[in-house]
Amino acid sequence: MSDTVLDQNAWLERIGISSPLPPTLETLNRLIFAHAHSIAYETLDIMLGRPPRLDVPTLQQKMIAGKRGGYCFEQNMLFRAGLRSLGFKITSLQGRVVRGLAIDAPRPAIHMLLKVDLPEGAYLADVGFGNLAPTSALLLAPQIEQQTPHELMRFIDVDGELTLQAKLRENWHHIYRVIPHPRYDAEYEITNWYTATHPETPYQGNIIAAKPGPNKSRITMYNTRVTVRDADGLAEKRWLATTREFKDVLCGEFGLNLSNQEIEDCIAVMKHKGTGDTPHPFFA
Structure with a gap:
């Protein structure tokens, strides 16, 4: 999937940013916050018998020109294209969702994530988890409490996979485990097809x-x-x-x-x- 076809100006206008920005941590935080507040997480096309396509032209037509939202693969594919157009160095990852489950639950990798390499370190960027997607970048390091514009978050190491947690009131809630190995886009296509068409998924x-x-x-x-x-x-x-x-x-x-x-x-x-x-x- 080529990210070069992204209309950068249209994406920035859609999320309420007036001009391109330098590829810095401050910019990344601003983009995550703006994108998450402008383009809602939603899975309605799956209900309507329209499995999502992940090529950038389709994502642009749906989520930018068409003023729709999307779920994790759509959101983070579009966001990745936007970040790359601004000069960010991105590694595509996957995660194992453990929201509401045991922290070490044997879960498949059904969530798309992004690792952004910056001078300050490697950061997680995710605009596609829905009700607990972090609204700022998170340093990919364990046992550090990190304040976002919404929840306090941290990572806990579970056998080499960092588990993202959010503090809700007085309790820490598991969200997903981050698999540290790079993923190919073809793997997202397979997982997207499974999550969008399997009769037992909630969508x-x-x-x-x-x-x-x-x-x-x-x-x-x-x-x-x-x-x-x-x-x-x-x-x-x-x-x-x-x-x-x-x-x-x-x-x-x-x-x-x-x-x-x-x-x-x-x-x-x-x-x-x-x-x-x-x-x-x-x-x-």
């Missing part, structure tokens, strides 16, 4: 969206349930009932460019195949 029948908000808040949507978590970790939940309410949240609060028909189709799939209000460990 087939459930409306899922997430986005960081102001004042360290985060908003997450899982089917009819919308959760806003504040800086102290307190969650306010509400449940949607009408198509109008779904449209107000998806198009208004998440900023997604969806037609009325697409929203109605997602609701129909959710009612037929979704897991209802049953909590999912990845989207708690």
Whole structure:
């Protein structure tokens, strides 16, 4: 996949940055924060029978020109292209999601991550995890508590894989283990196809969206349930009932460019195949 076809100006405009910036740690933090707040995590195309494509022209058309969001492979592929266009040195990685599971759970590598090499060291960049994606770069080193614009985070070494954790209220929650070995794009294509088409993944029948908000808040949507978590970790939940309410949240609060028909189709799939209000460990 060639990153050279990225329209850098269009990407920067989409995330609210007016001009190219030097490839520094300060710039990386600014880009992560801006991208995460501008382009929501969402998996609705999978519900609509449209497995995501990961080539940069398609990602640009969908997420920049089309004003949609995407899930981890889409988000981090687009972000990687943007970073490379600005001169950042990137290594593509994968992670094992352990959100809501044991820290050493035997998990497949189904999450895309980026390692950014800077004079200050190697940093993790991830704009595609959804409700707990770090909103700044994180130094890839264990046992260092690192403050982001949202949660306090750290890495714990588990047999050579750094496990990302976030502190919610007084407790540390596991997110994913980082596999330190470089990955080829073909491996993302295989994993993307699996996560987008396997009938037992949560994306087939459930409306899922997430986005960081102001004042360290985060908003997450899982089917009819919308959760806003504040800086102290307190969650306010509400449940949607009408198509109008779904449209107000998806198009208004998440900023997604969806037609009325697409929203109605997602609701129909959710009612037929979704897991209802049953909590999912990845989207708690």
